[in-house]
Amino acid sequence: METEMDTAAMPGAETLRRSVDILFGILLIGVGASVLTNGVQKFLVLGLLFGFAAVYYWGTFFLDNAPTWPVFVWLMVLTVLWVVMLPIQPLAVYLVFPLFFLYLNAFPDYRGITAVIGATVVAIFGNYPQFSPGSVVGPVLAALVTIAIFFAFRRLWLAHLDREQLFRELLATRHQLATTERKAGMVAERQRIAHEIHDTLAQGLSSIQMLLHVAEQEVSSGDADNAIKHIGLARTTAADNLSEARAMIAALQPAALEQASLEGALHRIAESSAVPEVAVTVEGASRPLPMRVEATLLRIAQGAMGNVEKHSGAGRAKLTLTFEPDEVRLDVVDHGAGFNPEEVSERPAGLGHIGLAAMHSRAAEVGGDLTVESTPGLGTAVSVAIPTVDSDA
Structure with missing residues (x-):
């Protein structure tokens, strides 16, 4: 992904990315196992989960260098598949966690935060009409924690880039000073x-x-x-x-x-x-x-x-x-x-x-x-x- 390439150079970026992939796989297995005893609907849910997984892993492997619009389309497809699953399998709400990271990773600005807020609202109303404190607090808390973790990580990366830039400038200045002397x-x-x-x-x-x-x-x-x-x-x-x-x-x-x-x-x-x-x-x-x-x-x-x-x-x-x-x-x-x-x-x-x-x-x-x-x-x-x-x- 074009914007993801900005974060791909971060120290530890590959570890974070693979951790999100593993989390996504665990959640898929958990949601899939929960519908094995759910009669005919299990085939629909499993099909949606399979499609969701296929689109997710295809994008992570083939959209690293893509411009913004293919990434946007990819995220829209994932979001639509997730929204379709929610009424059929409420446990699919947990798949919002990797979506949060994908939104922020692809658009590390107000667009990513807007997508996270929108997905949080969908996750909350996905439990309608069975509202509970947990159904509201859970998605909101997850969104806040995800945003905090991502931007704290990004701030550390930017500080690292500033230090590298300063180091390069110091080396260049030292070389220029030696040449001038x-x-x-x-x-x-x-x-x-x-x-x-x-x-x-x-x-x-x-x-x-x-x-x-x-x-x-x-x-x-x-x-x-x-x-x-x-x-x-x-x-x-x-x-x-x-x-x-x-x-x-x-x-x-x-x-x-x-x-x-x-x-x-x-x-x-x-x-x-x-x-x-x-x-x-x-x-x-x-x-x-x-x-x-x-x-x-x-x-x-x-x-x-x-x-x-x-x-x-x-x-x-x-x-x-x-x-x-x-x-x-x-x-x-x-x-x-x-x-x-x-x-x-x-x-x-x-x-x-x-x-x-x-x-x-x-x-x-x-x-x-x-x-x-x-x-x-x-x-x-x-x-x-x-x-x-x-x-x-």
């Missing part, structure tokens, strides 16, 4: 690698290009000494870039910090820069910093100096490393062309101006704060402050 991790790793390449290899290659360009001009003008000096700086920068690349591949700390302190690494940046004058100043009592903090400051210094070389056209720049009791600060100041920070921040991220975004991201990763102040024609100041009180981990 994996994608987010891939994006974050790609961004980190992009920042690493920008702040190391790209900046180094840019410095080499500018140093060689200056050396080429000096060779053309006959200033061989300065040309050799700039070529030497280009070679040093290339060596540093090679070390950075090897360290990046091996997922090690920045190569510049393996060979010197943070202050020494900043001096190497100043020495290899294409900016003519770069000063490095340390203020406050110098102290060891966590490697992650030193690496962040070094990368920001490289990124900031790369921007000075490529965009500012400045002849002078200054790097100031300041140690304070609860934080360390790095300031990179130049006296170049400057720019409008608001216009740059509104541009979409891309290779042309990834430096500022990378520096902000690096500072945020260690709980720091990076600010950029610049005015067209008046230079640029990049300042990053990183707390050190809880950064020893």
